[in-house]
Amino acid sequence: MNHHHDSPFTQDELNRLSQSDAELLLHPASSIAGLLDQGPQMMHKAKGCVIEDQHGQRYLDAVGGLWCVNVGYGRQELAEVMRDTAVQLGYYHSFSNASNPWQVALAEKLLTLAPDGLDKVFFGNGGSDANDTLIKIAWHYHTLRGKLNKVKVIARERAYHGTSISTSSLTGLDSFHTGYPLPLDFVLRTHNPCAYTEQRDDETSTEFCNRLINHIAHLIEQEDADTIAAFIAEPIMGAGGIVVPPDEYFPRLQALLKAHDILLIADEVVCGFGRLGHWFGSPIMGIQPDMISTAKGLTSGYFPLSAALISNTIWDVLKTGSEQLGAFSHGYTYSGHPVGCAVGLANLQLLENEGLISRAREQGAYLHQQLREQLLPLDVVGEVRGMGLLAGIQLTSDKLTRALPAPSEKWPLRISQAIRQRGVIVRPLPSVATLAISPPLTISRKQILQLVTAIREGIEEFEAALPASELQ
Numbered sequence: 001m002n003h004h005h006d007s008p009f010t011q012d013e014l015n016r017l018s019q020s021d022a023e024l025l026l027h028p029a030s031s032i033a034g035l036l037d038q039g040p041q042m043m044h045k046a047k048g049c050v051i052e053d054q055h056g057q058r059y060l061d062a063v064g065g066l067w068c069v070n071v072g073y074g075r076q077e078l079a080e081v082m083r084d085t086a087v088q089l090g091y092y093h094s095f096s097n098a099s100n101p102w103q104v105a106l107a108e109k110l111l112t113l114a115p116d117g118l119d120k121v122f123f124g125n126g127g128s129d130a131n132d133t134l135i136k137i138a139w140h141y142h143t144l145r146g147k148l149n150k151v152k153v154i155a156r157e158r159a160y161h162g163t164s165i166s167t168s169s170l171t172g173l174d175s176f177h178t179g180y181p182l183p184l185d186f187v188l189r190t191h192n193p194c195a196y197t198e199q200r201d202d203e204t205s206t207e208f209c210n211r212l213i214n215h216i217a218h219l220i221e222q223e224d225a226d227t228i229a230a231f232i233a234e235p236i237m238g239a240g241g242i243v244v245p246p247d248e249y250f251p252r253l254q255a256l257l258k259a260h261d262i263l264l265i266a267d268e269v270v271c272g273f274g275r276l277g278h279w280f281g282s283p284i285m286g287i288q289p290d291m292i293s294t295a296k297g298l299t300s301g302y303f304p305l306s307a308a309l310i311s312n313t314i315w316d317v318l319k320t321g322s323e324q325l326g327a328f329s330h331g332y333t334y335s336g337h338p339v340g341c342a343v344g345l346a347n348l349q350l351l352e353n354e355g356l357i358s359r360a361r362e363q364g365a366y367l368h369q370q371l372r373e374q375l376l377p378l379d380v381v382g383e384v385r386g387m388g389l390l391a392g393i394q395l396t397s398d399k400l401t402r403a404l405p406a407p408s409e410k411w412p413l414r415i416s417q418a419i420r421q422r423g424v425i426v427r428p429l430p431s432v433a434t435l436a437i438s439p440p441l442t443i444s445r446k447q448i449l450q451l452v453t454a455i456r457e458g459i460e461e462f463e464a465a466l467p468a469s470e471l472q
């Protein structure tokens, strides 16, 4: 770690701030009672794949923040561009035809990298608002074509599309609905394509895929295609357990949706910008989406920025609509933020110039090979899933029946704590009994070995302490 940039906080200040944290802050996806009890995990510096907490403890961050720090921490290049743009302009809005050169330069670059058929871009602040934007565009598109009833959106169980009121409705994890009047009723739900948990013993992969697609076909028939605007899906599901669908799933889904004039939105918030060893997940998963949402890796997390991409076909309809209706009445104060767009452009250049996309493919193959070799022999590991530098470790209490451990036993949390004690951070996904890994794309082979070893040892320690009653 770079010692020239010491923390601006003294150790005493760090201790004091860490004490006040739980008294003052509401943390995302955290229990207030739990935070008051345990205190925060406060991070105050980082370099490459390594972060340091308030006690000076260092960790290999195998999650890349929240699957976003693709170029690694502490990048001077991004800091300089951020500083220069802040000094030169700082901020200007994009409402009512206003613009800045950075957002246009980023749009130009982004659209050369985007999958074929994605031709126009809208900038926002994060993944949730990118998905909000695309749902509104889908509604607007259908309305302008006289299809006023095309309003519903199909999303999948265990999907994660954000936590705004509309996107937490699309998110298919119960914990994001409990305690709120959610999901809103524009959302229709279909199955999750995870073979490990959903495929029946007497089903082949093709039969499983047939059942998934048939469910969607029935849903469309039952609800009436004229009431359905869009289908939203992550190419590989992230927070829902790193779920890779059967090979034929997306091509078949795509044909079905096309036949019913239902738009396909690919949520590439996690998969985009090299995570899977490709610029985007859609092309390798056999998806030709009408729209794509991106965020996270777009700036490697250095600035809150999202990009919602749409096809020329949709844009043409919106363009004609603007001749009748005037403004596209949507947008955010920080849409096209010059500092964010400058950082985004510099980040894409780093990904490109350092060959980080193909590196993710190569290091990813090594990561998956090591994970399989070292973890599959363990009693509680059912499967290793994913692609590139995105991996999920499925925990099971019974390898034969593929039973998941009881959520109340908190296996993912307990195991991730044992791994953390070995200096490595992985992400527990409690509702799906999975550990998630998505390190910076700069991770070295040595660090991959360190990470896999820490996971193996953490799980071994956990297994050794497990009462026989928890293992079937």
Ligand SMILES: Cc1ncc(COP(=O)(O)O)c(C=O)c1O
Pocket (backbone or CB within 6 Å): 066, 125, 126, 127, 128, 129, 160, 161, 162, 163, 234, 238, 239, 267, 268, 269, 270, 295, 296
């Ligand atoms: C696939 C996916 N979509 C959308 C989001 C929401 O992004 P944000 O938290 O930036 O609103 C996330 C966040 O993890 C995500 O994983």
